[in-house]
Amino acid sequence: MQDLYKNILRNGYSEGGHVFSGASANFIAGAAAGCTTLILIYPLDIAHTRLAADIGRSNVRQFRGIYHFLSTIREKDGIQGIYRGLPASLQGMIVHRGLYFGGFDTIKEILSEESKTELTLWKRWVVAQAVTTSAGLLSYPLDTVRRRMMMQSGLEQPMYHSTLHCWKTIYRTEGVSSFYRGALSNIFRSTGAAAILVLYDEVKKFMKWGGL
Secondary structure (H helix, E strand, O other), X not given: OHHHHHHHHHHOEEOOEEOXXXXXXXXXXXXXXXXXXXHHHHHHHHHHHXXXXXXXXXXXXXXXXXXXXXXXXXXXXXXXXXXXXXXXXXXXXXXXXXXXXXXXXXXXXXXXXXXXXXXXXXXXXXXXXXXXXXXXXXXXXXXXXXXXXXXXXOOOOOOOOOHHHHHHHHHHHHOHHHHHOOXXXXXXXXXXXXXXXXXXXXXXXXXXXXXX
């Protein structure tokens, strides 16, 4: 999907030439692809987050599964409850996916132009790891707010009234460090995300070589 958005942006023309090109096209395409995917799968994402915290024996759990969660929240809070926390999630997705996809493609293009040859596999992995770690750290406060908003679905008395209220409450009561709680483990997880970027890049090369 990112490549689709990138082609649309780079193939668009204005009086001065391409509407978007280079780093701007890469960033916008990455952010747009991430946001599109998020909107489509958000009900499953919020169900996953909420059910992961609904621990204990079956007879004391609030929800019995994904379908029970979604149907219960829809009856209680409507569609708004299923999409609770979406604004914060979109903000985080713009930052994270924009840097994740856009940063990787931009740095790869710059280094390839300088060396006049295609980057080796290990160099692309280093770039992917640096981009993934940076994107994760920069977007982590947004992810913290996203998870807090998600966890309110189904509660009788939500702690946060809006995304902005959530930001203010966490900052005032818990401090700045709370926005980065769990960030270290997220850095270790980024190794897999970096590998996916490189693997996807290899698949694109194979498909291009095969004329697909």
